[in-house]
Amino acid sequence: AQSVTQLDSQVPVFEEAPVELRCNYSSSVSVYLFxxxxxxxxxxxxxxxxxxxxxxxxxxxxxxxxxxxxxxxFHLRKPSVHISDTAEYFCAVSxxxxxxxxxxxxxxxxxxxx
Amino acid sequence: KAGVTQTPRYLIKxxxxxxxxxxxxxxxxxSVSWYQQTPGQGLQFLFEYFSETQRNKGNFPGRFSGRQFxxxxxxxxxxxxELGDSALYLCASAMDSTSYEQYFGPGTRxxxx
Numbered sequence: 001a002q003s004v005t006q007l008d009s010q011v012p013v014f015e016e017a018p019v020e021l022r023c024n025y026s027s028s029v030s031v032y033l034f035x036x037x038x039x040x041x042x043x044x045x046x047x048x049x050x051x052x053x054x055x056x057x058x059x060x061x062x063x064x065x066x067x068x069x070x071x072x073x074f075h076l077r078k079p080s081v082h083i084s085d086t087a088e089y090f091c092a093v094s095x096x097x098x099x100x101x102x103x104x105x106x107x108x109x110x111x112x113x114x
Numbered sequence: 115k116a117g118v119t120q121t122p123r124y125l126i127k128x129x130x131x132x133x134x135x136x137x138x139x140x141x142x143x144x145s146v147s148w149y150q151q152t153p154g155q156g157l158q159f160l161f162e163y164f165s166e167t168q169r170n171k172g173n174f175p176g177r178f179s180g181r182q183f184x185x186x187x188x189x190x191x192x193x194x195x196e197l198g199d200s201a202l203y204l205c206a207s208a209m210d211s212t213s214y215e216q217y218f219g220p221g222t223r224x225x226x227x
Contacts, residue, residue: 032214043118043204043218051214090157099170100145100208100216104157 002027006105023091031093118219132193139207146188151202
């Protein structure tokens with residue numbers, strides 16, 4: 001079984017500041033890793049995913065994440081945030097070679113203040 | 115290409131009733147998954163269907179069921195509704211069973227009174 005821990009439930013930052021949203025996972029098998037974003041009253045949108053290859057993954061809207069196998073982490077970063085980045089961010093894993101089932105963390109609410 | 119559509123978007127039901135939610139995946143997508151989102155439990159996997167077969171099931175009681183049709187559209191049913199079933203129900207579609215890139219619909223907000 002897999003589990004995902006998002007270490008911060010809320011992260012407030014000022015506009016144009018850098019941000020890091022932390023994610024750690026636990027699994028007895030190899031996993032794929034994902035970050036999703038959810039804007040108010042909307043579904044989830046895929047930001048980026050790690051399946052294999054380079055451990056630094058670039059996604060949409062200027063976000064990137066780094067897979068660290070030894071620390072079982074997949075932290076999300078953005079060098080300069082905008083007001084429009086205010087949303088809830090979810091880290092998720094799925095079992096390699098398994099089904100499409102995603103196991104999600106509890107989410108981190110990012111609030112970007114002017 | 116149209117995205118994942120879910121109907122209805124909002125629903126109010128009374129405890130003890132049953133409800134059916136519908137999901138139309140992106141054209142060409144054959145895998146459909148359902149998730150329940152609540153403030154307390156977060157996002158939890160309900161089930162996944164691929165080519166009309168249930169491939170995986172989450173840890174929910176038997177009151178929660180689903181099915182997928184030959185055109186890949188999917189429905190989920192909740193019988194004997196309880197107050198705790200109030201949630202946002204999200205549907206996600208993927209090209210096939212190994213694409214690992216799911217596209218989510220806007221969800222159906224179910225309120226049980």
